[in-house]
Amino acid sequence: xxxxxIYLTLIFFILCLFSVPVLSALKKSDDYSIYENRxxxxxxxxxxxxxxxxxxSRAWENYLTDxxxxxxxxxxxxxxxxMNILKKAEINDVAVVGxxxxxxxxYVKTDTVAISQSIATITDELSALNKHILQNGGKFLYVxxxxxxxxxxxxxxxxxxxxxxxxxxxxxxxxxxxxxxxVPHLDMKKEFGQDIANYYSKLDHxxxxxxxYFTYQSIAKALNMTPAKINIRELPNPFFGSRNRxxxxxxxxxxKLMIGFPESxxxxxxxxxxxKVSSTFFSYSEKDTDSPITYTAxxxxxxxxxxxxxxxxxxxxxxxxxxxxxxxxxSLLYLNANKLYVLDLRHYTEKSLYxxxxxxxxxxxxxxxxxxxxxxxxxxxxFR
Amino acid sequence: xxxxxxxFIFYFxxxxxxxxxxxxxxxxxxxxxxxxxxxxxxxxxxxxxYILVMxxxxxxxxxxxxxxxxDSPLGAAMRKVAVALAVILNLAIxxxxxxxxxxxxxxxxxxxxxxxxxxxxxxxxxSFFTFQGLSYVLDVYRNQAKVQKNPLNVxxxxxxxxxxxxxxxxxxxxxxxxxxxxxxxxxxxxDGLCRFAFGLGKKIILANATGFIADTVxxxxxxxxxxxxxxxxxxxxxxxxxxxxSGYSDMAIGLGKVFGFHFLENFDFPYISxxxxxxxxxxxxxxxxxxxxxxxxxLGGNRVSTAxxxxxxxxxxxxxxxxxxxxWNFFAWGLYFGIILxxxxxxxxxxxxRLPRFFSHIYSLLLIxxxxxxxxxxxxxxxxxxxxxxxxxxxxxxxxxxxxxLIIQYRTELLLAALLSLPVSRFVRTxxxxxxxxxxxxxxxxxxxxxxxxxxxxxxxxxxxxxxxNPFIYFRF
Numbered sequence: 074x075x076x077x078x079i080y081l082t083l084i085f086f087i088l089c090l091f092s093v094p095v096l097s098a099l100k101k102s103d104d105y106s107i108y109e110n111r112x113x114x115x116x117x118x119x120x121x122x123x124x125x126x127x128x129x130s131r132a133w134e135n136y137l138t139d140x141x142x143x144x145x146x147x148x149x150x151x152x153x154x155x156m157n158i159l160k161k162a163e164i165n166d167v168a169v170v171g172x173x174x175x176x177x178x179x180y181v182k183t184d185t186v187a188i189s190q191s192i193a194t195i196t197d198e199l200s201a202l203n204k205h206i207l208q209n210g211g212k213f214l215y216v217x218x219x220x221x222x223x224x225x226x227x228x229x230x231x232x233x234x235x236x237x238x239x240x241x242x243x244x245x246x247x248x249x250x251x252x253x254x255x256v257p258h259l260d261m262k263k264e265f266g267q268d269i270a271n272y273y274s275k276l277d278h279x280x281x282x283x284x285x286y287f288t289y290q291s292i293a294k295a296l297n298m299t300p301a302k303i304n305i306r307e308l309p310n311p312f313f314g315s316r317n318r319x320x321x322x323x324x325x326x327x328x329k330l331m332i333g334f335p336e337s338x339x340x341x342x343x344x345x346x347x348x349k350v351s352s353t354f355f356s357y358s359e360k361d362t363d364s365p366i367t368y369t370a371x372x373x374x375x376x377x378x379x380x381x382x383x384x385x386x387x388x389x390x391x392x393x394x395x396x397x398x399x400x401x402x403x404s405l406l407y408l409n410a411n412k413l414y415v416l417d418l419r420h421y422t423e424k425s426l427y428x429x430x431x432x433x434x435x436x437x438x439x440x441x442x443x444x445x446x447x448x449x450x451x452x453x454x455x456f457r
Numbered sequence: 458x459x460x461x462x463x464x465f466i467f468y469f470x471x472x473x474x475x476x477x478x479x480x481x482x483x484x485x486x487x488x489x490x491x492x493x494x495x496x497x498x499x500x501x502x503x504x505x506x507y508i509l510v511m512x513x514x515x516x517x518x519x520x521x522x523x524x525x526x527x528d529s530p531l532g533a534a535m536r537k538v539a540v541a542l543a544v545i546l547n548l549a550i551x552x553x554x555x556x557x558x559x560x561x562x563x564x565x566x567x568x569x570x571x572x573x574x575x576x577x578x579x580x581x582x583x584s585f586f587t588f589q590g591l592s593y594v595l596d597v598y599r600n601q602a603k604v605q606k607n608p609l610n611v612x613x614x615x616x617x618x619x620x621x622x623x624x625x626x627x628x629x630x631x632x633x634x635x636x637x638x639x640x641x642x643x644x645x646x647x648d649g650l651c652r653f654a655f656g657l658g659k660k661i662i663l664a665n666a667t668g669f670i671a672d673t674v675x676x677x678x679x680x681x682x683x684x685x686x687x688x689x690x691x692x693x694x695x696x697x698x699x700x701x702x703s704g705y706s707d708m709a710i711g712l713g714k715v716f717g718f719h720f721l722e723n724f725d726f727p728y729i730s731x732x733x734x735x736x737x738x739x740x741x742x743x744x745x746x747x748x749x750x751x752x753x754x755x756l757g758g759n760r761v762s763t764a765x766x767x768x769x770x771x772x773x774x775x776x777x778x779x780x781x782x783x784x785w786n787f788f789a790w791g792l793y794f795g796i797i798l799x800x801x802x803x804x805x806x807x808x809x810x811r812l813p814r815f816f817s818h819i820y821s822l823l824l825i826x827x828x829x830x831x832x833x834x835x836x837x838x839x840x841x842x843x844x845x846x847x848x849x850x851x852x853x854x855x856x857x858x859x860x861x862x863l864i865i866q867y868r869t870e871l872l873l874a875a876l877l878s879l880p881v882s883r884f885v886r887t888x889x890x891x892x893x894x895x896x897x898x899x900x901x902x903x904x905x906x907x908x909x910x911x912x913x914x915x916x917x918x919x920x921x922x923x924x925x926x927n928p929f930i931y932f933r934f
Contacts, residue, residue: 074896078903079647085911086650090471097467130458130503138463144922151923162865180859182681232861 096142106139108148108318113139149321156323162233165319170228173275174316174324175221178234185242191448192243196250199440202426202456203256206438209430211392213438214295215251217244218261218288218398220443221278221316224269240444247447257295262444264291275328276314279368282331285401288441292402293409296437301408303333308357310366318367330366332357335408344380345373354404371400377420379403381413389436394418394426395453399441406439419452426456458502459622460653460708461660461921469499470712477716478641485638489613492716496618500582507580510550511616517546518590519611522597526604536598543594551587554579559783582622584780588747590615593629595751602633610636619712623705625723625743632718639717649714651910656707658913661920663877664701666870667693670863675833679842683857687846689864695829696874699728702741726880731817732809733797733824744780748773770802771795781832786840790831797824 105112117123117132124130141147155164162168163177199215206213222236229235244262251258265272265287272284280288286303293300307329317324332355343352356373357366372379375397391406393399394416407413414433418426430438442453458465473495480487501508524531524539531539552560554577561572593614596602605611614636620627674682674690682690706723713720727739737745756769771792778791801809809817827844834840846852864871892898 074899075903078899078905078907079644081904082647082651082907082910083643085907086654086914087474089914090467090474093467094471125505127503127505134462134464137468138922141463141467141922147919147922151919154919159869162862180857180862232858232865234858 093142097137097140100142102140106145108145108321145321149323152321153323156320162230167316167319168229168233169320169324170230172326173225173228174314174320175225175229176278176316178222178236180234183239183242188239188242188448189246192246192250195447195450195454196247196254196256198450198454198456199251199256200254203254205427206430206435209434211430211435211438212257212296213440214257214259214292216259216261216288216292216395216439216441217247217447218280218441218443219265219269220445221273221280223444224262224265224273224280228270243447244444259291259295261288261291264288274314276312276317276324276326277368278315279398280401282333282401285398286333286405289402289405292406292439298409301339301405302336303405304336305331305333307331308366308370309362310357310364313365313367315368322365330368330370332370333404339383339408341381341383341407344382345376346378368397368400372403375400375417375420376415377417377422379413379415381407381410381415383407383411383413385411387411390414390433391437391439392416392430392433392435393439393441395439395441396443396446398443402441417453418455458499460705460712461657461917463921464502466657466918466921469495474715482641486609489636490609492618493609493613493616496613496616496621499618500616500621504581507578510554510580510583511586512612514547514550514586514590515608515612515615517550518543518593518615519605519608521546522594522604522611523606525594525598527598527600528604540594540598544591547587547591547594551583553577554583556779556783585624585626586615586621588626588744589629591751592626592747596629596633602630605633605636617713617718619709619716619718620720623702623709624741625706625709625720626747627720627743628747631721635718641715641717645714645717647907649711651906652711652714653708654711654910654914654917656704656709656711657917659700659704659707659877661917661924662913663870663874664697664704665920665924666867667697667700667874670867670871671697671833673859673863679839679846680851680853682843682846682852683854683860684846684849684852685856686860686863687843687852689860691826691830691843691847693871694833695728695826696871696878698829698832699724699878700874726878726883728822728825728878729818729880730821730825731814732801732806732821733794734801734806736821736825737794737798744777748777752776767799770799774798784836786831786834786837789837789840790828793828793831 103113104115114132114135117129117136119129123132152164155161156169166177168175168177203213223240226235226237226240244260248258248260262269265284272287273280282305286305290300292298308331309329311322312326312328312330313322314326314328317326341352343350354372356370358364381403388409388411390412391410392414393403393406396417396419399415399417403413403415414429414435416426416429424432440453446453458469460466473491476495477488477491480491482488497508497511500511521539521543523529525536525543527536529536529539557574557577561574564570565572593602593605593611597604605614614627614629614632617627617632670693671690674686674693679687703724710720710722721743723741723743725739725742727736730736730739753769753773756772757765758769759766761769774791774795775788776791777794778787778789781787781790809820812820827847830843830847831837831840834843842851849855886902889898889901892901
């Protein structure tokens with residue numbers, strides 16, 4: 074029995090220690106992790122400088138850890154262990170709150186003074202932008218949309234940080250600032266009202282297509298336009314929300330991604346970054362209903378510049394810029410536009426927003442950003 | 458390179474085992490050369506240029522060891538000079554890399570000057586291999602071990618990878634025979650791998666979780682902490698440092714055993730101590746015995762006047778403090794324990810021995826935990842404010858949401874850590890060894906232990922892949 078135990082133990086460890094590197098070398102390795110939403114470490118490049126600085130060895134460590142055989146399986150099992158056996162309050166920065174996944178917020182002090190100072194600068198910039206748009210014959214509307222964690226913050230358990238003080242301070246200071254400086258502003262948190270939870274994904278940091286449609290209707294009302302009627306349906310594909318992806322899709326859900334089509338078809342052409350592409354707003358296959366689908370199905374993800382042309386000169390030209398909350402809105406706003414120009418300033422670098430407006434002279438300029446990014450001045454917060 | 462990494466577990470270790478064990482046992486020198494080459498590669502990985510520091514240390518200790526040996530052609534006086542030079546040179550290297558910045562900062566602070574020697578980066582494990590090198594020369598001088606004629610064997614002793622970076626400090630006399638002739642066996646290899654697996658689990662599963670709690674708490678200013686959170690941070694750090702360090706020692710001892718070395722134990726469940734005196738006989742025993750044998754006893758130990766005895770204890774504890782780090786809080790930490798040990802030695806111990814176990818245990822734990830706060834704090838001012846908050850002074854109140862979150866989030870790891878800081882394994886082993894049924898006894902001691910080690914190993918690897926928070930505390934020494 075003693076010898077049996079000794080040899081079985083040795084066999085187990087020797088098998089483990091030797092088989093893992095061999096199998097890792099033999100397996101076909103992906104370069105991208107859909108769950109972590111990042112590229113996996115690439116094969117280390119050698120140089121004497123990197124060797125002596127220690128970076129070469131660290132690069133090998135990252136490469137071998139990223140490419141180890143069974144990595145995704147181990148990560149999935151670990152997430153399962155934390156969720157269902159250890160019942161952690163937070164897993165991979167995600168808080169499981171009933172049937173909703175929310176992000177874990179660090180316990181940090183809210184510096185209300187610093188927030189006020191930052192907001193003052195930001196609203197000054199928006200006021201200047203508003204003036205520039207008016208000088209170019211257009212009108213401006215800033216649309217502030219709650220991010221999922223802001224919209225559903227009442228669901229957080231009492232001991233987790235819901236960031237309410239930070240969010241409320243930012244939003245109220247921002248709204249007051251815009252009002253004082255005469256910048257037209259649509260606060261979607263107020264528009265959604267008590268039913269806000271119905272418009273948000275339980276697995277993703279965005280709103281659902283219903284939330285986008287309601288936002289479109291609110292924008293149309295604010296601009297005295299008539300919103301089009303839309304038929305909304307669910308795609309049968311499994312939906313990989315951004316939060317559930319962090320849990321390796323271990324969180325059971327029936328939620329599906331929704332898309333919408335106008336009751337009255339409006340033909341259009343689409344140009345992405347100057348190149349003509351197929352005239353569609355949604356990236357999915359009718360035939361393949363098994364492959365998972367993510368929020369990037371809307372417009373194919375974040376694109377630097379998109380131009381939707383409906384060839385209806387009687388309608389206004391609309392410029393829409395902002396973050397990923399614009400993506401499903403594009404499939405709706407074009408219905409009220411001759412041309413819909415869409416910019417994501419995180420990726421668009423050809424010219425500044427000011428120059429773009431001076432060039433195309435849009436009738437309407439919409440800025441659509443989520444409320445957790447109000448203080449971010451890079452990317453979609455930089456206009457000049 | 459660290460033990461708790463993919464590259465070590467699945468690349469370095471299998472490559473070493475294959476290269477080492479493929480050589481027949483009778484070629485002991487060849488096996489030693491393989492072990493030496495891999496040990497140097499282990500050290501050079503990540504910090505290639507600092508291998509020169511280790512090679513310099515090996516060279517110095519080999520030369521002066523040969524000069525200090527009883528069979529050296531030098532006379533007694535010159536042998537003493539050789540020992541003195543070895544001590545001076547070894548300590549000079551250590552002081553240069555570890556303490557220059559600290560010394561210059563203090564000189565500049567006192568004199569208002571701006572002396573600087575640039576950014577001196579401390580080679581990893583320098584405190585450990587310097588003490589090992591000194592141990593070689595001193596043990597040879599005292600005729601407690603035979604001098605090594607072969608410089609490669611001295612190199613092997615000083616650079617042996619299992620204990621190179623974070624101990625235990627292996628005394629030369631412990632392994633001098635085994636360097637030249639040792640017997641690797643399947644039983645030792647199996648035992649060693651099990652020990653390695655359990656050590657890996659301690660480090661990755663328990664130390665990292667408690668370390669996360671400690672880091673989360675200690676990144677805050679003490680004024681932003683609730684009393685409960687401050688206590689949680691202190692207790693978490695106490696658990697982190699124990700499982701981190703003892704886990705590493707387990708891995709080092711286990712790996713040594715695989716290759717036929719039998720290192721001494723470094724920890725003996727220190728948190729069951731009933732006095733600080735007992736604590737230091739159970740914690741980092743290799744450092745304690747090193748200072749005892751190479752500093753305390755040569756100074757006269759307790760066979761001197763009371764005043765000198767007090768001096769000897771304080772010298773040892775101040776040195777123990779600053780060995781851990783070049784900062785005043787480590788100095789204070791050493792002094793803190795030095796004073797407590799003196800108080801216990803001269804009157805507290807008798808009183809403690811008469812107390813019920815529970816009270817003396819609480820007394821020890823409180824002093825140990827406060828000591829760890831001093832150790833962990835970035836400076837003395839922080840430590841003082843932190844301990845005040847632990848007593849309800851100057852914080853944000855009695856408890857906070859963050860405290861509740863951390864307890865809920867890490868309840869399993871905290872309970873497991875608290876349980877495993879007790880001698881549960883020893884209790885179980887003793888009971889099993891008394892089983893009358895030898896089949897059941899052997900089944901429990903061997904296959905079952907192997908299964909437990911396998912489970913811990915697999916879980917540890919899964920945690921490792923998932924973890925990005927994986928620092929070893931004692932690497933900064």
